[in-house]
Amino acid sequence: MRSRPGMAPVVTVTVTALFTLLAALLAGCRAAPAPSGALATATASPQGYGAVFLGPGDCGTRGPEHREVPCASEKAAARVLSRYDGPAARGPDCPDRTDFVLHVSELRPAVDEDGDGAVPRGYACMRNLEPPHPGDPGGGGGPHTLVGDCLYTSRKGQVKETACDGSGGKRPQYEVVAAVPGRERCPASTALYVSLGGRQPVGCARRM
Structure with missing residues (x-):
């Protein structure tokens, strides 16, 4: 978007890291889906798994195919901060400290809308169990741009x-x-206005 002369340019930040997850729901752990956009809560079992695949508090592995594992497992790499059913575009935002977002799908379901072998089941907001944490301010990633983040x-x-x-x-x-709520509230040193969304939708960025 072009900026007007004498004004800092307005740009849109593209920061969401979306990873595709194609995994079968664990046998014996199926639960009725929550309404679209609703938070899926988990009831812990003796094995440490929730009633929902990658439900809140559950842990998953890293790699091309993410799997749910006990959080005490040496294979556990990230924990679910929150879990929602339905598409991410219409669901609630992930918490600020989310490191990455996983799209959760059911592999080879009984009904397949587009024939790709999977049906979307929602998305999980994940945080690494150990550093680095790209979702933290200054970390260089995550689904949100926060105060303290840097841009190029x-x-x-x-x-x-x-x-x-x-x-x-x-x-x-x-x-x-x-x-801030509007550009007029940014400090005089602002060189760039960034779209953040939320209650304070304007980010004021200074040149480094």
């Missing part, structure tokens, strides 16, 4: 997150220093 210009009119310490492979050019 990926192409004309668009910026993306990068780690503030430079470890993300892209040199940080801007730092988000405030989240």
